Every structure is written in structure tokens, then in C-alpha cells.
Amino acid sequence: MRSVEPVVHLTVLEDILRIPRASSLMVLTFGLACCAIEMMAAGAAKFDWGRFGVIPRSTPRQSDLMIIAGTISRKMAPTVVTLWEQMAAPKWVIAMGNCAISGGPFAHESQYAILNGADEIVPVDVYVPGCPPRPEGLIQGILAVQDKITGGQKNNVLRRFDRRRGDKRDFVKRIKRID
Numbered sequence: 407m408r409s410v411e412p413v414v415h416l417t418v419l420e421d422i423l424r425i426p427r428a429s430s431l432m433v434l435t436f437g438l439a440c441c442a443i444e445m446m447a448a449g450a451a452k453f454d455w456g457r458f459g460v461i462p463r464s465t466p467r468q469s470d471l472m473i474i475a476g477t478i479s480r481k482m483a484p485t486v487v488t489l490w491e492q493m494a495a496p497k498w499v500i501a502m503g504n505c506a507i508s509g510g511p512f513a514h515e516s517q518y519a520i521l522n523g524a525d526e527i528v529p530v531d532v533y534v535p536g537c538p539p540r541p542e543g544l545i546q547g548i549l550a551v552q553d554k555i556t557g558g559q560k561n562n563v564l565r566r567f568d569r570r571r572g573d574k575r576d577f578v579k580r581i582k583r584i585d
């Protein structure tokens with residue numbers, strides 16, 4: 407399934423809006439199975455995805471990021487599609503965990519109740535593999551969504567932590583060279 411592109415593009419305005427849009431992702435609060443526990447951990451005190459501007463919302467109308475965390479049963483699929491349709495554009499989707507990517511351990515010929523991946527029903531932007539992925543993996547996936555919104559890592563202000571770490575490594579290298 408593909409997302410619908412806007413008919414008119416206001417390029418300069420869109421470029422300006424990219425950075426705040428990427429830095430304040432509003433995640434729709436819902437979970438489907440065990441991966442959702444790791445998603446909750448990513449938002450709790452230890453991992454604290456709020457550091458990356460992620461804000462959980464309880465309504466799809468105020469959300470722009472859907473994290474499909476868990477197994478998608480055929481019974482649940484229409485509800486997931488309805489939630490995605492209720493989100494205002496532009497919007498992004500993360501498929502978290504092997505079940506949301508490809509059906510995970512349920513993907514075998516004789517099963518009839520589980521979808522073989524979220525991309526059968528909604529357009530997925532980023533896939534976070536694992537069974538379940540750790541919260542750090544999900545946060546990496548969120549940063550990848552932000553990179554996609556800003557049009558590359560260099561424009562993502564939230565990557566400044568990476569850049570600083572890189573600078574520090576360079577600094578250590580320089581010191582060693584001097585020694």
C-alpha cells in the first residue's frame with residue numbers, strides 16, 4: 407500500500423517545516439502484542455524517547471507516527487487501517503519486530519489468522535527487526551524516520567549527539583597522534 411502524495415508542493419515552506427516536524431513526532435499510543443512492552447520501555451525513564459522529541463498521543467487525529475508493535479491478526483487489521491486513515495498527513499509508520507515485518511514466528515503455511523507483515527495494510531517507512539527489538543533499536547528506528555523527514559542525517563538536529571560523539575573520537579585520535 408502507498409501513501410498519497412500531496413497535489414501541490416510548497417517547497418520552501420516544506421523545507422522549513424521539516425525540522426520541527428521531525429523533532430516533535432507524535433506517536434499513536436497503541437500496541438498489538440509482546441513488542442509493545444519494549445515500546446513502552448522505550449518511553450519510560452531508562453530510555454526516555456522524550457529526549458528525541460517523541461510525544462505519545464492517545465488519538466490518531468493528533469498523531470503523525472504509528473508504531474506497529476506486535477502481531478497483526480486478521481481480526482485486528484481493519485482497526486489498524488482505520489487508525490492509520492484517521493491520522494492527519496503527513497504521517498509515518500514503523501513496523502516494530504519480526505511479526506510486524508513478516509509475520510515472525512507465525513509465518514507458516516498452515517496459519518490463517520496472522521498477517522505476513524504490516525505492509526500488507528499500511529505503507530511502512532522503517533522496519534525495526536528483532537523478536538522483540540530492544541528499546542534502543544526502536545529509538546534508532548525513530549531516528550531513521552526523522553532522517554527521512556529531514557531529507558538526510560545531516561539535516562537532523564537530533565543527530566547532533568552522534569556528531570558530538572564522532573568529534574570526541576576524532577579528538578581522541580588527534581591526542582594519540584600528538585603522543
Ligand code: SF4
Binds near residue numbers: 440441
Ligand atoms: S516479534 Fe516476537 S516479541 Fe514481537 S510481537 Fe512477535 S513474537 Fe512477540
